[in-house]
Amino acid sequence: MSEEQDRIKKVSIVCSKGSLEGIYPALIMANGARMEGIEASIFFTFFGLYAVLKKFNNKIKIATVGNPAMRVPDAKGMSLPTILGAIPGMSAFATSMMSKEMEKLDIPPIPEFLEMIHDAGGHLYACKATVDMFHLTTDDFCDEVERVLTVGEFYELSAGAQIIFT
């Protein structure tokens, strides 16, 4: 339907939100791109960075299901009302329903989803300013995160890509 030269060949996704429905679109678009043979990178920034914090990202789903007011301490001892409360307008019921329905559709929990994208050749990066702001180190990240990038490096790596800010 379009000329080969116009085909989307590379996407550079900026994941900036820390809620379930903020993170999933980024992961789904990256995974969908890889399924089509499109190069894909995700740059986790601001609260989106929580998606790649290994002590936290396996708790997002559990925490939001059934207990939206629950607070999960992160690696630094700072409570994270951010994530749990950052699902604007989603009641516990809707959140729970969404999680169950995603399971039925074989949409995996965040940690497994990151691994799947990584194994499919997608690249995961963390934003340097956010890492500094939250006083994180590379030890805080799940293994699939390749590097910490500045905004400038993000733009360089995005050469030839569609930038998609989710």
Place this chain on the structure above:
Amino acid sequence: MSEEQDRIKKVSIVCSKGSLEGIYPALIMANGARMEGIEASIFFTFFGLYAVLKKFNNKIKIATVGNPAMRVPDAKGMSLPTILGAIPGMSAFATSMMSKEMEKLDIPPIPEFLEMIHDAGGHLYACKATVDMFHLTTDDFCDEVERVLTVGEFYELSAGAQIIFT
């Protein structure tokens, strides 16, 4: 001001949020594109999909005006705190004011806006994963929705386009 070859020729808008101020930017950017002779498609996904649910999208405006806590049952009997509560930080007053001001600017309510974009040659698509997640059928959509697309098909249809994630 720029060479003809660099002109934006096609936009592929992903509408992912279900609030008034989440949906309108997608519609306004698609409509503005058509007015300029730019090809335009909107891919409704996640809670953005509510914008094309015919039993619901004509109620978004009424429900948010004057009664932000009101819950509107959708076609499936699931209440939709999502939409009504998903207007982060907007008081009932601000919501009401916004709606009135948009009327004055001839920005139409969502159903009429979709029809206008469709009649101007814009394309409206629904996201397959979301459709499955919410157990919807094509009967649930307003007539202007052409097809249900996978993420892969979305990327194919976006050849040569600027992807804009709202």
Place this chain on the structure above:
Amino acid sequence: MSEEQDRIKKVSIVCSKGSLEGIYPALIMANGARMEGIEASIFFTFFGLYAVLKKFNNKIKIATVGNPAMRVPDAKGMSLPTILGAIPGMSAFATSMMSKEMEKLDIPPIPEFLEMIHDAGGHLYACKATVDMFHLTTDDFCDEVERVLTVGEFYELSAGAQIIFT
């Protein structure tokens, strides 16, 4: 790492959200672009427009720190629960922490940041529909705002650019 011709040469950022964590990504991406010699424009629309309202944008930071429920009257006498409440899921503590950490990273408050981007050659524009909707005049904007643009003019000015909707 990529061919020169594929390099990102121009970004056209749409800033549509009125919260701190909605506005900063737009400013950081525009500033980062200018640091790399990339052309950068920001188009402020919907609640993102508050970032360039001179009687308000110097209050966003103070108002959100320590007092998320505080309401600041804008130039038109309309209270702005929008901005202050529009930080989904961020507690006063997190907001305060974020502001302090940004200071340490030399990320300036919004008014100074706009000036920095402008001085670095970035362009700031306000969305006409939003300006009309909120009954604003050019006097309401900080000096760095060059022009009020329609959506059509935005697309024209975005020729050759990556559109990034934050």
